[in-house]
Amino acid sequence: MSDPAQTPSRRSLFQMIGTVAGSAAMYHAMTVLGHAAESPFNGPIKLSAPPPGTSVLVLGAGIAGMVAAMELRDAGYRVQVLEYNNRPGGRNWSLYGGDVYTELGGATQTVRFDPGQYINPGPWRIPYHHQGILHYVNRLNVALEPFTQVNYNAYVHSTKMFGGKPVRYREVQADFHGHVAELLAKCTRQNALDQTLSKEDRELLLTALKDWGALDANYEYGKNLISAERRGYDIDPGGGLDPEPAPSEPRAMSDMLRSGLWAAIGAGHSYDMQSSIFQPKGGMGQIGKAFGKALEPLIQYNAKVIDIHQDAGGVTVAYVDSRSGGERRTATADWCVCTIPASILSQIPMNVGGPMRAAIDHLPYMASLKVGLQFKRRFWEEDECIYGGHTYTNQSNRVIGYPMWDYFSKGKGVLLGAYTFGREAFIAAARSPEQRIEDALECGARIHPQYRAEYECGVAVAWHRVPWALGCAGEWSDEGREQHYNNLCALDGRIILAGEHASRLAAWQEGSVTSALDAVERLHKRVMNA
C-alpha cells in the first residue's frame, strides 16, 4: 500500500479507479467481463519413443526439473537428476516443526511449530487457470483445499489514518466504490458525459452505478440500510425482539483517497488472484514431495553442480557433495535440461553461446521475505471473526495472512506475519532471523493487540539468503525480455534451460511447468531429427 498521496489529480483519480475497479469497468461501468485467456497448457504432452538408450541429465529437482524428468522418463529416456538439496521441490517448500534451515551467513533456525502447523516460505497459492501445475497435482494425488485471497472481514491498515486503527476491508471497499459511483453519477447527471455516451447509455449507467455503489434514490452514498448491506451495520439484523438494525457511518471520500487504503482493495482483482484459488492440504511442499516419490531412483540429492560442458559426444556435468565438498564427480548424458535458477547458473561455467550466456547474466532476482508465527490460540478467529484471507498494512510487514485450514479448531495456529518485496525485503535480508521476527511481531501487534500474549515461536525466510536460490524469482524488465528472453529459452547445442526464469509467468509454478514442457518438447523434436 502506498502512503497517502497529496490530493490526487483527476488523472490519478481515474488511475486509482482503474486499479480498483478495472479501467474498462469504470468507463463503461457495466461491460461484460472479458473472456479469460486460454492457459498455454494444452493438456498432458505425449512424446514418441526416442532412440533406445538416449539419455538426459536434468539439473535441479524443483517443479521444472521434476516435470521434465517425469515426461522424459515416461517417453523412454534414461534420466538422471542432480539436486543440491537433500529433498525434492526446490522453492516448492513448506516448513514444519523439527525442520532445520540454515541460510547463507550461517544463521540456523530450528522450526518449533506444533504438529499440523506449517508455513509456506515460497509458493502458497495456485490460481484455477494454472492448469499445468494443477494437472500434476491431480496426477500425483495431492489433495487441494481452497485458498482465500480476499477476506472482507480482514483488515486494511495505515499507521497514518484513523488513529492507526485497522479498518475492515469490507468498509474500505464499500466506501471507495460508493463514493466513486456517487461522483460518476453526479458527472452523468450534470451532463459531463453527454459527449461520450448516448442518452440511453447514460440512463443505463446511472442504474448500474446505483447498484454497483449502493447509492440511494438520489444517487448518493450515505449512512443507510442500502450501504449497510455492503459495509456492515452498527447493529446487525437479529431475531425476535432483538433491536432494530442500525446502519454504520461511511468514511469520507477524501479519507479513502488520502489513506492510500484504496490500493489494498484491488488485491483480488487481477487475473492471478481471482477466485478460485487452491492450496495443497498440509503445505505447498506436498507437491514437491509427491514428485520426489514418483521419481525416487532418478534423483541424486546433495549434488552441487559446479561445471557443465558439452561437446560433439554429449554433456558432462561435474558436481561435488553439497555438504562436504570433497571429490569432484561427473555425470554424462546425450542431452541436458538445466533448471538451476539464473542467479546461480550465472556463476557456473557452461560452454553455451554468447546470446544464452548474456541472457543468463542479465537476470537479477527479486528480494522477498516471509515470516511464519505460531500463536497459542487462533485469536483472529475467536476474537475477530477472521477466517483466512489477508490483512494489508503500510507497515514494513505489509501483509498478515491467516491460516486457511482447520477453521474453528481449538488451539494453535500459524500466521504469515510478513510478506514483502523490494525495499522491505532487502532490509529484512540484511537482518538476523530474530530481528525479522521481532519486526513482524511489532507491526502485527499494532493490528492485533493479542500478539504479544499469544506468540510462541516463528521462522523467517529472506530469499536472497536462501543458499540454493539467491533470490525469490527472476526480475525481468520489458527491455530485458525483448533482448534476452528468446535467447535464454533457445536450445543451445545439447543444452536447454527451463524453470520459472524461462517463462513469462514470473514467480509462478505454472511458469516452471509450462517452461519444462516446452523445453522437453523442443528437445525431443531435436532428438528425433538428429
Add this chain to the structure above:
Amino acid sequence: MIKIANGIAPRLSIAILLAALAPPARADTAAPAPEPRNPFEQQAGAEIYNGVCQGCHMPDARGASGAGAYPALARDRNLEIAAYPVAIVLKGQKAMPGFGNYFTDEQIANVVNYTRPRFGNHYRGKVPPADVKAMR
C-alpha cells in the same frame, strides 16, 4: 565472481530497475505496492552497508557460499578503482541487482567510500557524488 584485469568495469548487464520498484503484476505479489524512487532513508555509508548490502555480502563483507555464492568485499582487489564498485552498485551484475533507482548519487558515493578503506581494503580517495551521476 568476476575478476577484472585492468580496472575497467567488465560487462555490465543492463539495469533492470523499474520492475524492482513496482513488482510486475504477474508475479505472486499480495498487495501491489508501487515503490517510490530512492526508498531507502539510510544516508551514511555504514548504515547503507549494514542495512542493505550485508543481506548478500554478509557482516564484515566476508561473502557466503551455497549452491551459488556472494563474493566477499573484504580484501577485494576489484575495489581498487572506485568506478568499478560505483558501476556495479548502479547497474548491477548477474545475481547482483542494480540499485540505481534505489539510491541517490550521494548514497552510492557514501557506501562505496565506506567500503573501499574497510574490511581489509586500504584504498584511498573518495568518489564524489558527481562521478556517480556521470555514470548513470
